[in-house]
Amino acid sequence: DGGITQSPKYLFRKEGQNVTLSCEQNLNHDAMYWYRQDPGQGLRLIYYSQIVNDFQKGDIAEGYSVSREKKESFPLTVTSAQKNPTAFYLCASSSRGGYTFGSGTRLTVV
Amino acid sequence: AQKVTQAQTEISVVEKEDVTLDCVYETRDTTYYLFWYKQPPSGELVFLIRRNSFDEQNEISGRYSWNFQKSTSSFNFTITASQVVDSAVYFCALGGWSGGSNYKLTFGKGTLLTVNP
Numbered sequence: 001d002g003g004i005t006q007s008p009k010y011l012f013r014k015e016g017q018n019v020t021l022s023c024e025q026n027l028n029h030d031a032m033y034w035y036r037q038d039p040g041q042g043l044r045l046i047y048y049s050q051i052v053n054d055f056q057k058g059d060i061a062e063g064y065s066v067s068r069e070k071k072e073s074f075p076l077t078v079t080s081a082q083k084n085p086t087a088f089y090l091c092a093s094s095s096r097g098g099y100t101f102g103s104g105t106r107l108t109v110v
Numbered sequence: 111a112q113k114v115t116q117a118q119t120e121i122s123v124v125e126k127e128d129v130t131l132d133c134v135y136e137t138r139d140t141t142y143y144l145f146w147y148k149q150p151p152s153g154e155l156v157f158l159i160r161r162n163s164f165d166e167q168n169e170i171s172g173r174y175s176w177n178f179q180k181s182t183s184s185f186n187f188t189i190t191a192s193q194v195v196d197s198a199v200y201f202c203a204l205g206g207w208s209g210g211s212n213y214k215l216t217f218g219k220g221t222l223l224t225v226n227p
Contacts, residue, residue: 041219
């Protein structure tokens with residue numbers, strides 16, 4: 001079945017370490033997105049990519065980086081510059097107005 | 111810029127009551143899609159409905175119904191005879207696709223619905 005795989009489901013890191021969240025899709029979707037959700041908050045866009053080798057900053061890109069070397073993959077790196085990295089991260093892809101979401105990665109920085 | 115407003119932060123009802131979740135949106139695009147998602151405590155987003163901007167017909171799916179009014183830029187969601195299992199956070203979102211470009215999905219802040227037995 002086609003879908004989006006985010007791994008791992010739970011991730012713990014020490015403060016000051018970079019960490020990369022994985023997002024893989026087998027839907028042949030052109031566009032991919034990363035969202036962040038804080039407790040009691042909505043989903044805020046971090047980065048998005050319309051095509052391979054191209055991506056744009058979303059509303060809260062500071063402290064994050066992405067790459068889009070393959071159509072299927074859109075990894076997100078949370079750098080040490082991100083002040084409050086503990087959050088729930090959701091990856092999505094879309095094509096022709098249809099959006100598919102992964103099951104999310106809950107990142108805790110201690 | 112696109113914007114989605116869900117004015118109700120939290121709603122609490124007693125089982126079997128009807129409840130309406132409000133959603134107001136802003137966009138300059140003529141072609142767009144509106145969505146509702148349910149987010150249970152596990153965190154995954156459950157897709158409920160997608161409505162094209164050119165289709166203003168209301169839709170009913172079981173106990174769920176949606177009222178889309180372009181004149182007021184609203185896309186409200188009603189649950190009839192609510193059940194405890196309906197307890198979740200509900201998000202309204204605005205996105206779409208046009209001319210080969212996929213729009214980013216803009217979310218409201220969500221409404222936490224609690225249905226008490």
